[in-house]
Amino acid sequence: MISLGADTIVLFKQFTDWTDTLRKIDERIWIGPIAEGKATVAEIIAHLQHWDRYLIDTVIPALKRGEGITFPSFDAFNRIAYDYARSGVARDRLLDEFKQTRHALVERLLAEPDVVVKHVTVNGVETCPHTGTPYSLLYIIHEFNDHDRHHQNQILAVI
Structure with missing residues (x-):
């Protein structure tokens, strides 16, 4: 069994403190893949934001209706986020959107x-x-916190 509590949600929110530091990384790192055949830093941030939005727009309303959580096909879902990151969205805008979405999710x-x-x-x-x-x-x-740390470690390895 895993001990879960308010600290899980606090940690989830605090991740945006770290993502704010990405505003200063070299542009080539921001738009370059973290490894051959892997996502870019921008795509990872869009991916995280897209999942947070899914929890707000789909999961929480379903739970309030007494339904369970249904996750979509990961590859197709993530492709939408990657396409958005490649759409020309500015780094600061993407980071702001991620932070705003994460904080809105925490409030919910x-x-x-x-x-x-x-x-x-x-x-x-x-x-x-x-x-x-x-x-x-x-x-x-709690699992999303582990997921955040996984991506944080991937990004730190290329910075």
Whole structure:
């Protein structure tokens, strides 16, 4: 079992403190792939923002209706974010959009504590197959924190 609490949400919000530092990286690093055949830093930020928006627009309303969480096909969903990052959106605008979306999501999470901790299904499954932890939106945020750190480490490796 994993211990989850308010610190999970605080950590989730604080990630934007680190992404703000990306405003100063070299443009070639911002738009270059982190490794051959991999996403760019810009695409990673768009990807994170796109998933946060999905939680706000789709997941939270579904949970409030008493439904479970349904995640879309990752590749197709992520392609939308990558296309947006390649659309010519300015770095500061993309970073601002990510920060605003992440903070809006955190506000929603804090305003809906019953929704956040309620046990739910994710794509029809009740518990995480890796940890055995019952799914909740709070657990998904815990997983998103791990996901954020994964991408942070990828970016740090190229900076």
